[in-house]
Amino acid sequence: MSTKNKILDAAEVLFSDKGFNGTSLREITSQAEVNLAAVNYHFGSKKELIKAVMSRYMNELSPRLESALGTLCSDEAKPSLIDVFSAFLDPLLHLNTFKDNGTSIFLQLLGRGYTDSQGFLRWFLTTQYPNVFTNFTNAVHKAYPELSAEEMFWRLHFTMGTIVFTMSSSDALIDIALNDFDRQVDIAGVIKQVIPYVAAGVAAPIVK
Amino acid sequence: MSTKNKILDAAEVLFSDKGFNGTSLREITSQAEVNLAAVNYHFGSKKELIKAVMSRYMNELSPRLESALGTLCSDEAKPSLIDVFSAFLDPLLHLNTFKDNGTSIFLQLLGRGYTDSQGFLRWFLTTQYPNVFTNFTNAVHKAYPELSAEEMFWRLHFTMGTIVFTMSSSDALIDIALNDFDRQVDIAGVIKQVIPYVAAGVAAPIVK
DNA sequence: TTAAAATTCAAACAAGCGTTTAAAATAGCT
């Protein structure tokens, strides 16, 4: 295992757990059992390391997501909103085969990135992977064409908030579910619970 | 204006903007034009200052919220979910008269607190202000009794995520709405948009 | 007015941060 990958593996777990600001390079390098200076040697800076951690996941996810949403758009049949959101399920769960707990880690990273660091990750994702966003918007528009661009804007951001926030605290929530309901839930179970919620939210009657 | 209040006023704005970890005591005290040591003298520690900032809002909000949700529960008529979520509107907007931009600041603080600091604010709120949570749960149950406790648990957390995440990035979203749609939106407008969304989400068909 | 209490202040503290340096070690190549 290369030093670079040892760093990435340790960093993604710590970042997802304690946030980007909350994780120091010393924690990462001691967890990875490499020298402190290795981060700056291989990645240049902490900021670049964060980008590298996210890129590793996005490069795995984004083609599958584009494909899934793309076929939904090119199909003749009009998809339901449930179809649109369900299209995320397989690409996201595929991250679990790509890496242990990959789905959960990635979604937590996403949540961290949106609130930490004053939105620089938002910029990074929307500029580096714009196709995912436009494909998603198009798919939702096809499923619910009555929604105006402005209403769509708000509801998609509400949806993003639901997903990202839920996933960034999913470990705590899964713990509570285990204690209060004796129910063993995994990340796939949470995603399946959230899909009808966001689909119904986006499909809500248009407010006057 | 007392030193204590000068600190609280400066802290809440900086905390809501840059998070708890992202704001230093030196930024706060220089913004408040007080000595650095004043924070530790008056509050004991940074953590206690964070609690004090949140308490000032919660003490203003929680009785109004309990009352609004309480009457909803004690009324004979069965409320709609829209009624339940709308009950938050007045108490939240009241924070604007209590303080300039109070609603927005408080909701952003809430969002920060849920992701920063590994959930210690979640513990603080649920243990210090438990009535708000139980009243809310009861009101939702009355509006939608078919929902099981477990499903309710998940959907209420999805809702919390939607609200908190949206509000913590509401400034950025309001900016985008201004640029893309020439639409001047304020925090009350965002709240009114989000109510039908979360109401529909909670009311979504029960997943098998 | 005077003594005690509360508050403010400048300064320093120890600890942690990301980053840089230059020497040591390793690897790749002719």
Add this chain to the structure above:
DNA sequence: AGCTATTTTAAACGCTTGTTTGAATTTTAA
């Protein structure tokens, strides 16, 4: 083998962090 380029290492850098100190100042009350 011997030279070059790459990588690893320990140490230190400069800076920021939250907190503490003890003296100066202001406020309070008798």
